[in-house]
Amino acid sequence: MDNSMDLGYGADDKELKFVGKRTNRPDGVDKVTGRARFGADARLPGMLYGKILRSPHAHARIISIDTSKAQMLSGVKAVVTRDDFEDRDSEFVPAGEMMVNYRDMIRNIMAREKVLYDGHAVAAVAATSIKIAKQALKLIDVTYEVLPHVIDVVEAMAPGAPLLHDDLFTDGVEPKPTKPSNVAKRLEFNMGDIASGFAEADEILEKTFDTKPVHQGYIEPHSCLASFSENGSAELWCSTQGQYLVRAHCSKLVGMEISKLRVTPSEIGGGFGGKTVVFIEPVALALSKKTYRPVKITMTRDEVFRSSGPTSGGNVRVKIGITKDGKIMACEAELKYQAGAFQGSSVQPGCMCAFAPYDIANVNVIGWDVLSNRPKVAAYRAPGAPVSEYAVECVIDELAERIGMDPVDFRLKNAAKEGTQTAYGPKFGPIGFVEVLEATKALDHYKIPLGPNQGRGIGSGFWFNIGGETCVNLNVNEDGTLTLITGSPDIGGSRASMCNMAAEELGIDVRLINPIIADTSVLGFNFLSAGSRTTFACGLATIEAARNAIENMRKRVAQLWDIPLDAVVWEDGAARPASSNAGVFEPMTLPEIAKIAPKTGGPIAGHAEINAQGAGPGFGTHMVDVEVDKETGHVKVLRYTVIQDAGKAIHPSFVEGQYQGGAVQCIGWALNEEYVYGEDGRLQNSGFLDYRIPLASDLPMIDTKIVEVPNPNHPYGVRGVGETPIIPGLAAMSNAISNALGLRMTELPMSPPKVLKAIKEASV
């Protein structure tokens, strides 16, 4: 984006008609009537069904794979194994906007030398029915040499731990190790003088916390349909947060030019970061390439849990020193994050976010990226941040209590504000953490008395937010309606938000704009719907496209009126003379201009191709009341409020939805969710009956408070709100339970057996 571009007025400059309003969701009717097409709804004539054979071992060498019997089965049209995917060098290369090691990715979608986790793909078949495909999987004979495995992150770091990759040497340590290990990388962030800071502290608290990898828990399993043509081109329909990244990865993995692959995103039944990578898509393409027939693969829930990415869990040690009056003097943390079977955990953003909400002079954070025999992790809202900030927020709460200071006042005293230097690099511009904390303190929720066995907790969180590459087309149709074409899958109501902004710019009824999510052949590259970027970046592009369309319409009218362009202004959906000096003309409305477009130069449209910069950081605080049943260990959530700076809520309902969804995921992560592995390294709870995400009946209404401190880099002040809501809740829940019980639990999830154990241990 040209940062010097004049993006015009801000929210305060005039009354807004559509921005900030709860307009109808354009895709709402199709969603509630079942007409909307999700990943598994795609089908084509002659379609085959793909199924994937998965490893029953956590760690084993593949001695041989014999597919001959499966290929002989009637109805089986193709079988693929590791031999059908060309190997790649171990090198991180740009893919879209991401750095990807395709050697790892190709081994994750189809195991080569070894299987590295329970559920790792080993072979795949395409057959005329699902039943035949399943039968064929049973006929594939894989000979394994079973190897020792390791699941826990600390055990994986220990000397002598089972080694996943014998060519992995820890990066970031000197001297460079001569022996391979499961530790891929060491990171360090420093600011100030940590020793001096602790020397000046009156109170120092150090604790270690443990969290488990958890799944994103999207309700819609991964599903795709691939169709390869004899002419070397292919089409792919799939449920994804980014069709352009799917195209980038698949074209590389299958070996084809980007222009030959057209990817269409379906509606998406949840992603939360877990649908930013590929698992089954390259496999379906490979099967289709062998048969030149469409091949559809849909994961079962068991496959989703065993084979798609959870987020990192971690072991986090935090040490904080404060003065008697509550000033934080020094902070130290060591983060050990699960990466799964291949390097690339979210430890880096975990390090960067850990202490970012606070103005601290002396900081040291060390991070370790650690492999173990689990599925390779994928992004999950604010990847890495919940784990580190949970530990920090728990220690902060205890320190506040230790010096008898209100926990909100403690945070206010140390809160980052405009100009605060962060440990990860930049100084903050205008941010709204202080306003969030002040809004928290003003809530009735903060003052309601608690009953027996009840506790209240708060936690705060920070996330960067990003912009990125975005293209938008806005076509003015012959009847005066508009078609808004974006390349960002709608994962949280972005269609409505984009329409609100376009209508505001154009000065027309929002219902005249029909939003379309395009396939990869329609627009230039669009980055993922991720990183809390869509409303910010796609919004910027939408605004620019609308202004471009307006300028094009003004040009037409100026030519018709035979006056200069700057003598024509656009107001309330019509071109008007800028002043009486421009001449006397009746305003021309958008439909009138559209109607005569063929006679004034042809179709009218607005375009924007930008790399959006200047995302505004997000800060939030969660407050929760719980009641603990000391006989059963059950924790009931009584009341929950999310307070967060949105910059500007373009569509308040969807901002509230993001806040509420994040809070619910926090509750699940804090109370129940975890992968349970047996001694054999196999996952034992690969279904929603045993992997317990919160249900509506477990939850109170999640209250929300939208704080608006505008981001100066967006015309309406948007910051992005998708990531921050999953950060503060882990600590808020932990602090509430601690408040209720008078004891501190340092391990998630705080499930009933663990709560009972903690009560029992405390009473001894």
Place this chain on the structure above:
Amino acid sequence: MVKVILSGTISQMAGGETEMEVEATSVRQIFRHLQERFPNIKSHMVDDISVAIDGSVFQDAWLEKVTENSEVYLLPRIGGG
């Protein structure tokens, strides 16, 4: 001269260097200088760097201008879920 501060892993890539002054008018020129001074930093590593210019974070902004008084932080690329 532009003051360039290296953060976290970027500093590690540069052998522990945390600060340098370079003559540059754009982000791309800062990256070129970084690679010339630290040959171990490969091109793909530079692709994984964000910059903060006077407090505003930029990603993939080679052509972004910096001025003589700019304070530029090089930091790891930021993603999201």
